Amino acid sequence: MKALILNGERSFEYSLSKFSKIIEDLLKGAGYQIKTIILHEKNIGNCIGCFGCWLKKPGICIIEDDAQEVAREVINSDIIIYLTPVTFGGYSSQLKKALDRNISLISPFFGTYHGEVHHRPRYKKYPSLIGIGVFSEYNKDQAELFTNLVERNAYNFHSPSHASQVFTAGESLQEIELKINSLLSKVGVNYE
Amino acid sequence: MNKSRNILLLVGSPGGASSTSASLGHYILDQLAVQGFVTTELNIQSEVQSSDLQTFCKTIDDAEIILLTFPLYVDSLPAPVINTLELIRDRRVKSQVNNQKLIAIVNCGFPEASHNEWALAICEQFAQEAGIHWMGGLSLGMGGVVHGKPVSELGGIGTNIVNALDLVVESIVQKEDKIPEEAIEYMATPPIPYKWMYTSIASISWIFGALKNKVLTKIGSKPFV
Ligand SMILES: Cc1cc2nc3c(=O)[nH]c(=O)nc-3n(C[C@H](O)[C@H](O)[C@H](O)COP(=O)(O)O)c2cc1C
Numbered sequence: 001m002k003a004l005i006l007n008g009e010r011s012f013e014y015s016l017s018k019f020s021k022i023i024e025d026l027l028k029g030a031g032y033q034i035k036t037i038i039l040h041e042k043n044i045g046n047c048i049g050c051f052g053c054w055l056k057k058p059g060i061c062i063i064e065d066d067a068q069e070v071a072r073e074v075i076n077s078d079i080i081i082y083l084t085p086v087t088f089g090g091y092s093s094q095l096k097k098a099l100d101r102n103i104s105l106i107s108p109f110f111g112t113y114h115g116e117v118h119h120r121p122r123y124k125k126y127p128s129l130i131g132i133g134v135f136s137e138y139n140k141d142q143a144e145l146f147t148n149l150v151e152r153n154a155y156n157f158h159s160p161s162h163a164s165q166v167f168t169a170g171e172s173l174q175e176i177e178l179k180i181n182s183l184l185s186k187v188g189v190n191y192e
Numbered sequence: 193m194n195k196s197r198n199i200l201l202l203v204g205s206p207g208g209a210s211s212t213s214a215s216l217g218h219y220i221l222d223q224l225a226v227q228g229f230v231t232t233e234l235n236i237q238s239e240v241q242s243s244d245l246q247t248f249c250k251t252i253d254d255a256e257i258i259l260l261t262f263p264l265y266v267d268s269l270p271a272p273v274i275n276t277l278e279l280i281r282d283r284r285v286k287s288q289v290n291n292q293k294l295i296a297i298v299n300c301g302f303p304e305a306s307h308n309e310w311a312l313a314i315c316e317q318f319a320q321e322a323g324i325h326w327m328g329g330l331s332l333g334m335g336g337v338v339h340g341k342p343v344s345e346l347g348g349i350g351t352n353i354v355n356a357l358d359l360v361v362e363s364i365v366q367k368e369d370k371i372p373e374e375a376i377e378y379m380a381t382p383p384i385p386y387k388w389m390y391t392s393i394a395s396i397s398w399i400f401g402a403l404k405n406k407v408l409t410k411i412g413s414k415p416f417v
Contacts (some may be wrong), residue, residue, distance in 0.1 A: 010278075044236060046272050047265065049206040055401040059415040067195065069247045072416045088317040090268050090310070093275035108398040111389040112304075117302045117391060123414055145313050152267040152310060 003027050004072070004127070005036040008084035008095025010039060014169060016083050016134055022177050023081055023132075026184060030191045034105060039094045042066040046097060060104055067101035069184045075105050077127045079187055081191035082150070086133035086166060090147030094170040099153075106157070114155050121158045128156045128187040131164035132180070161187045198363070200255035201233040204262025204273035204369045208235055210340035212299045216332070216357065219343040220259060223361040236262075237272050241412055251281055257293045257364060258324070260315065263335060264300035268311050272392040277318045284322050293325045294318075295360065295371060297379075299335030301394070303387040305380035307333065327363070328371040330356055330379040334390050336397075342365070352381040 003024055009016040020036050027034045046068045052062035061067055073079055084095040091099070107120040131150030135142070143166045154162035163186035165179050201221050216234075221231045231252060234240050240248055253260070262273050269277070284356045296315040296389035298308040312329035319326040332338075332353065343350055343357065356378035361372050402408040 039246075045208065047270065048237075049211075049263065049265075051401070054398065054411070056405050056407065058402070058407055058410045070394075075416045077230060087278060088281075088314045088321065090274070093278055095269045096266070096268065096274050097271035100271050102309045103266070106414075109395055115303050116306070117387060123411065123417060140319075141313075142317055143318065145310060149267060149310050156267060187405040 001030075001032045001079075002047070003032045003034045003079040003081065004073050004079045005035060005081045005083055006095060006098055007035070007038045007072075008036070008082065008092040008098075009040065010094055011040040014136065018173070019083055019132060019134065019167070019176065019180075022173070022180055023062055023083075023184075026081075026177070026180060030189050032079070032189075037070060037073070037098075039070075039098050042070070042072070042082075042098075044097050044188075047100035047103075051108070058122055059099050060089065062098070064100070067098060070098050071102050071104055074102060074127065075123055079130060079184075079189070080127045081130045081132060082153075083132045083133070086135050086139075088143055089142035089148040090149050091126070092145065095105065098157055099136065100156075107137055109189075110119055113139060113158075126158040129157065129159040129162040130166040131185060132183070133161075133164070135166060135168045138166075195255075196230075196399055198230045198232070198255050199250060199257045199259060201231070202240070202258060202260045202273075202276070203258060204276075204373045205235075205271055206236075206270070207263075207340065207401065208238060210348065211263065211403075212332075212335045212338040212340065213297070215340055216261055216297050216299065216353070217261040217342050219357050220361055223358070224231050225362065227361075227365055236276050237248070237270075240272075240276050243411045246260075249280075249283060250399075254290065257295065257327075259291075259295050259297070261297045261299075262311075264298055264308050264311055267307065269298075277315075277322075280323045281318060291325070292323075293327050293337060296329040296366075297332070298329065299332040299338070301335055301384060303333050303384075303390050305331040307332035307380070325369065328376065329370070330360065330376055332379050332383075334383050336394060337390070346410045349383045352383065394400045 150164035201217040205213035308331035359375035
């Protein structure tokens with residue numbers, strides 16, 4: 001089993017490595033092979049909205065940079081974890097840059113899912129999605145928004161299961177570990 | 193009367209002038225220019241991201257109204273748009289600029305305008321953090337029907353879009369605090385009444401696009417497994 005952490009921390013802000021370390025340890029304990037990508041260390045350009053990943057090189061973004069490797073890792077994982085500072089209730093631009101480039105992983109064609117139109121899957125299997133948002137200062141509206149956004153992404157991405165949790169920068173390691181444990185069990189991770 | 197009033201259009205689509213985001217923004221800007229407003233337009237991907245920070249920040253600070261138009265990308269704002277909002281927020285202490293207002297218009301590729309709800313909520317949260325008054329947002333589904341055409345040339349299919357934008361223009365001219373609910377409803381009304389019709393047209397355009405590039409037989413490829 002494989003898991004991938006996409007760390008969307010901003011290079012000049014507080015580090016989220018404390019969180020990724022806890023996730024890594026817990027998942028290793030459950031027998032997962034785990035990879036963490038710190039996105040600001042990678043060369044990832046912005047999506048140019050050309051749909052070349054559907055109509056020129058189907059399934060592969062036409063921009064040749066590290067986003068191709070990220071997409072390959074994502075689709076070959078059983079669980080992906082979006083780790084990000086909560087940014088206006090959503091994701092940081094660092095994380096979002098990588099996600100915008102992942103539409104290569106779905107089909108251009110449409111289907112009806114959860115009562116509304118979404119793109120059909122390209123692949124047989126998609127990873128479960130965990131969203132972890134970190135606040136410097138807690139905001140209730142933004143916490144709800146974050147949860148909804150992760151759910152919307154899970155629908156768009158055909159994730160078999162999803163879960164999310166927000167944290168505030170000052171939480172203790174034990175608290176964080178407890179909550180992440182519960183998140184992982186929501187997407188089917190067990191330690192037996 | 194409106195001579196000292198200044199509106200800034202920020203276009204958040206990488207498609208630039210041929211995008212739906214630009215068409216929607218231009219319609220409002222053109223109407224306000226006729227009314228004597230000073231209008232400025234910046235494309236986020238091609239101009240803001242590469243311009244020097246000082247000049248950009250001055251342009252932002254000078255605007256009485258910021259009109260942000262963008263496409264929905266993965267249920268949210270495109271990365272460069274988020275990056276621009278981060279930039280504005282990071283350098284602004286709340287209440288530093290008085291009486292500034294934000295209106296956002298988001299369009300998406302799926303037929304239901306409701307996909308855009310969370311992206312607009314993100315814009316509202318940005319406004320709060322940056323000390324900007326949130327006038328509200330409009331949300332368009334089936335964004336592909338505009339496809340860079342001037343809104344005034346869309347004909348019947350664009351009636352509700354024009355109605356919505358006219359109401360927004362009026363609320364700006366009248367210095368209202370919020371855009372009218374009616375404008376939100378007009379914009380959210382599907383331009384094509386049947387979802388299947390829109391998705392069929394879109395699917396045919398994917399097929400033609402792939403055919404043109406000689407990759408139709410590969411359109412369902414799974415290169416990464
Ligand atoms: C990277 C990417 C992600 C997208 N994600 C969504 C989405 O989550 N929901 C949706 O309805 N449309 C989505 N779209 C479609 C665009 O929102 C749609 O094509 C829009 O009309 C483009 O507007 P523009 O011409 O202003 O760029 C996406 C397009 C791209 C390129």
